[in-house]
Amino acid sequence: MEHLQVYKFGGASVKDAAAILNLCRIVRDFGPQGPLVIVVSAMGKTTNALEEIYDLAYRGEDWNQQAARLAAYHENACEELAALIPSLNLPQLLKQLQHLVADLTEGLKFMHLVHLPESYDSGYDQVVSYGERFSTLLVSTALAQFLPDAAAQHVPAQLIVNTDETWREGKIEWAATEAHTKQFVTKALADGARILVTEGFIGGTADGRTTTLGREGSDYTAAILAYCLRAKSVTIWKDVAGLLNADPKIFPDTVRYPEISYRETIEMAYYGASVIHPKTLKPLADRGIPLYVKSFLDPAAEGTVIHDCQHPALAPAFIRKTDQCLLSFESKDFSFISEENLAVIFAALAQAKLKINVMQNSAISFSVCTDFSERRVHLLLDLLREQFKLHYNTGLTLFTIKNYDAASIQQLTAGRALLLEQRTRSTFQFVCK
Ligand SMILES: Nc1ncnc2c1ncn2[C@@H]1O[C@H](COP(=O)(O)OP(=O)(O)O)[C@@H](O)[C@H]1O
Ligand SMILES: N[C@@H](CC(=O)OP(=O)(O)O)C(=O)O
Numbered sequence: 001m002e003h004l005q006v007y008k009f010g011g012a013s014v015k016d017a018a019a020i021l022n023l024c025r026i027v028r029d030f031g032p033q034g035p036l037v038i039v040v041s042a043m044g045k046t047t048n049a050l051e052e053i054y055d056l057a058y059r060g061e062d063w064n065q066q067a068a069r070l071a072a073y074h075e076n077a078c079e080e081l082a083a084l085i086p087s088l089n090l091p092q093l094l095k096q097l098q099h100l101v102a103d104l105t106e107g108l109k110f111m112h113l114v115h116l117p118e119s120y121d122s123g124y125d126q127v128v129s130y131g132e133r134f135s136t137l138l139v140s141t142a143l144a145q146f147l148p149d150a151a152a153q154h155v156p157a158q159l160i161v162n163t164d165e166t167w168r169e170g171k172i173e174w175a176a177t178e179a180h181t182k183q184f185v186t187k188a189l190a191d192g193a194r195i196l197v198t199e200g201f202i203g204g205t206a207d208g209r210t211t212t213l214g215r216e217g218s219d220y221t222a223a224i225l226a227y228c229l230r231a232k233s234v235t236i237w238k239d240v241a242g243l244l245n246a247d248p249k250i251f252p253d254t255v256r257y258p259e260i261s262y263r264e265t266i267e268m269a270y271y272g273a274s275v276i277h278p279k280t281l282k283p284l285a286d287r288g289i290p291l292y293v294k295s296f297l298d299p300a301a302e303g304t305v306i307h308d309c310q311h312p313a314l315a316p317a318f319i320r321k322t323d324q325c326l327l328s329f330e331s332k333d334f335s336f337i338s339e340e341n342l343a344v345i346f347a348a349l350a351q352a353k354l355k356i357n358v359m360q361n362s363a364i365s366f367s368v369c370t371d372f373s374e375r376r377v378h379l380l381l382d383l384l385r386e387q388f389k390l391h392y393n394t395g396l397t398l399f400t401i402k403n404y405d406a407a408s409i410q411q412l413t414a415g416r417a418l419l420l421e422q423r424t425r426s427t428f429q430f431v432c433k
Contacts, residue, residue: 001035001185001229001230001231002230002231002232003032003034003035003232004034004035004036004037004185004229004231004232005031005032005034005035005036005037005231005232005233005234005235006036006037006038006039006222006225006226006229006231006233006234006235007027007031007036007037007038007039007222007234007235007236007237008038008039008040008041008200008218008219008221008222008234008235008236008237009023009038009039009040009041009139009237009296010041010200010218010219010236010237010238011041011042011043011044011045011046011047012044012238012239012296013237013238013239013296014040014041014043014044014135014138014139015043015044016043016044016077016080017077017078017079017080017081017083017084018080018084019296020077020081020138020139020142021081021084021085021142021146022296023139023142023143023237023296024085024142024143024146024147026237026296026299027143027147027150027195028146028147029299030299030300034194035185035189035194035195035196036150036194036195036196037185037195037196037197037198037225037226037229037231038139038143038152038195038196038197038198039198039199039200039218039221039222039225040132040135040136040139040197040198040199040200040218041131041132041135041200041201041218042131042132042134042135042201043073043074043077043131043134043135043138044073046070046073046131046134046135047128047131047201047215049066049069049070049131050070050127050128050130050131051124051128052066053066053067053070053108053127054108054123054124054127054128057108057111057127058111058116058120058123063108067101067104067105067108071097071098071101074097074101074134074138075094075097075098077138078090078093078094078097078138081093081138081141081142085142085145085146087145088141088142088145093137093138093141096137096141097134097137097138100130100133100134100137101134103130104127104130107126107127108127111123119167120375121167121168122165122167122209124167124168124212125167125168125170125202125209125210125211125212126209126210128212129199129201129202129210129211129212131201132157132199132200132201132202132218133199133202135199136154136157136197136198136199137154139197140152140153140154140197143195143197147195149194150193150194150195151191151192151193151194151195152193152194152195152196152197153188153191153193153195153196153197154196154197154198155184155185155188155196155197155198156198156199157198157199157200157201157202157203157204157221158199158202158203158204158208158210159180159184159204160177160180160181160184160185160198160225161177161181161202161203161204161213161221161224161225162176162177162180162203162204162205162206163203163204163205163211163213164205164211165205165209165211166211167211167212168211168212168214169212169213169214169353170203170205170211170212170213172203172213172224173206174228176206177203177224177228178227178228181224181225181228181229182228182229184196185229198221198225199221200217200218200219200221200222201213201216201217201218201221202221203221213279214277214279216274216277217277217279218277219236219276219277219280220277220279220280222234222236222280223279223280223281223282223283223284223289223291224283226283226284226287226289227283227284227286227287227289230287230289231289232289233289233290233291233292234284234289234290234291234292235291235292235293235294236276236291236292236293236294237294237295237296237299238275238293238294238295238296239295239296239297240275240293240295241256241295241298241301241303242256242257242258242293242294242295242301242302242303242304243256243257243260243265243268243273243275243276243293243304243306244256244257244275245257245314245315245316245317245318246317246318246319247273247274247275247319247320250320251318255315256303256304257304257314257315258302258304258305259304259305259306259307259309259311260304260305260306260309260311260314261306261307261308261309261310261311262281262284262285262306262307262308264314264402265281265291265306266278266281266282266285267402267427268317268319268402269281271319271321271357271400271402271427271429272319272320272321272357272398272400273317273319275293276291276293281306284306285308288307288308290305290306290307291305291306291307292304292305292306293306313403314402314403315403316401316402316403316404316405316408317400317401317402317403318399318400318401318408318412319399319400319401319402320397320398320399321357321371321397321398321399321400322397323371323372323394323395324357324369324370324371324372324394324396324397324398324431325369325370325371325372325377325392325393325394325396326367326368326369326392326393326396326419326420326431327367327368327369327370327377327380327390327391327392328365328366328367328368328390328391328392329341329345329365329366329367329384329388329389329390330364330365330388330389330390330391331364331365331388331389332387332388332389334364335364336363336364337361337362337363337364337365337366341366341387341388342361342366344384344387345366345368345384345388348380348383348384349368349370349380351379351380351383352376352377352379352380352383353376354368354370354371354373354376354377354380355370355371356368356369356370357369357370357371357398358398358420358422358429358431360420360422367420369396369398369420369431372394372395377392377394393419395433396419396431396432396433397431397432397433398429398430398431399412399429399430399431399432400427400428400429401427401428401429402426402427403426404423404426404427404428408428409428413430416430416432416433417432417433418430418431418432419431419432419433
């Protein structure tokens with residue numbers, strides 16, 4: 001479907017009724033005339049709120065107040081949307097929302113009273129996925145009223161984005177996803193819809209259970225659907241002017257990259273540039289689909305295009321990852337760290353689902369820097385305690401400078417005590433307090 005485009009709207013761009021109206025205007029004023037698939041994230045900080053609710057429920061603590069606050073936030077958005085789009089049928093929208101809220105709270109009560117889910121992670125997906133289900137209901141309803149000619153239709157992501165049962169990080173079953181996506185989209189277009197709206201971040205297993213694709217995974221959903229539909233392009237609408245050389249919330253004086261290659265961007269995302277989910281680039285690069293990053297606050301502005309291109313050297317990019325943990329494994333008897341030891345350590349890291357951000361070895365010890373998760377680090381320690389002496393430090397920060405020069409290293413390292421440092425020809429990384 002080479003005319004089809006994919007838009008993705010993240011949490012900031014749907015955070016309240018005014019933001020949803022802005023989305024409708026972007027689609028009307030800047031959107032294509034042809035078919036458009038819209039991928040929607042949960043409103044504002046809803047996913048964090050659902051994580052908190054799930055944690056409380058899993059621990060057997062009271063989650064009712066937090067759940068009521070989340071329901072009120074969405075109800076309030078429905079009421080405000082109805083004031084902004086008078087043709088919207090508020091009682092019907094509220095009824096649909098309340099239905100979803102009731103499903104969510106039933107699930108939580110069931111877990112609380114009857115039995116815990118088979119694992120923390122499987123229960124997480126059933127609960128945390130509601131953020132996207134709520135937001136997609138609001139956005140698809142608003143679009144259907146705002147642009148009646150486009151006959152916007154909701155396509156449930158659980159039916160088209162097929163995954164295995166890797167909870168919280170569902171692995172895409174590509175053949176099934178491609179077949180179902182084509183089938184649902186073709187049918188909806190044949191029925192007269194021009195705009196299809198679906199949930200980002202969530203998928204479904206073959207037996208109908210909901211999975212999630214990893215935090216901030218809605219960008220990835222957009223790329224998956226674009227790949228399966230051989231779309232013309234993907235546009236992700238953000239609260240920044242495009243892909244910048246650093247996060248403007250952290251670093252002053254950022255510059256925008258008007259054009260950048262898939263390869264450079266994939267590395268920036270991998271090192272932690274949170275503007276794009278790291279898995280997003282591969283499906284697009286595989287099919288040569290350009291990715292536009294544009295500002296929903298200034299939709300007429302140029303933004304960034306990420307595609308297959310050659311460009312001159314880029315300004316150094318600065319990336320910060322907080323909440324890091326530096327773990328070191330030491331042999332107990334002064335024997336060298338061998339390949340056999342490393343195989344055991346890597347297997348345990350994979351089992352504990354701890355991803356390595358940086359690693360380094362010396363004669364008798366091996367160190368890795370990972371994102372910190374108390375639950376996962378403790379599992380790792382349990383797995384390896386017998387064989388190795390283990391030390392770990394938390395509350396650390398990992399900085400990466402891509403395309404570094406002497407001045408950028410000096411700028412970032414000045415006054416900091418470095419616990420680990422590493423450089424390749426293009427990348428300088430260090431971990432510090
Ligand atoms: N290199 C970068 N360029 C632009 N924005 C960045 C970069 N690195 C981090 N960011 C941050 O990413 C944010 C947008 O991404 P995100 O919050 O995931 O959006 P959404 O959830 O709305 O999709 C920006 O507000 C900015 O703070
Ligand atoms: N709502 C999910 C998925 C997502 O992609 O969100 P956003 O597009 O707002 O980063 C999360 O917060 O993780």
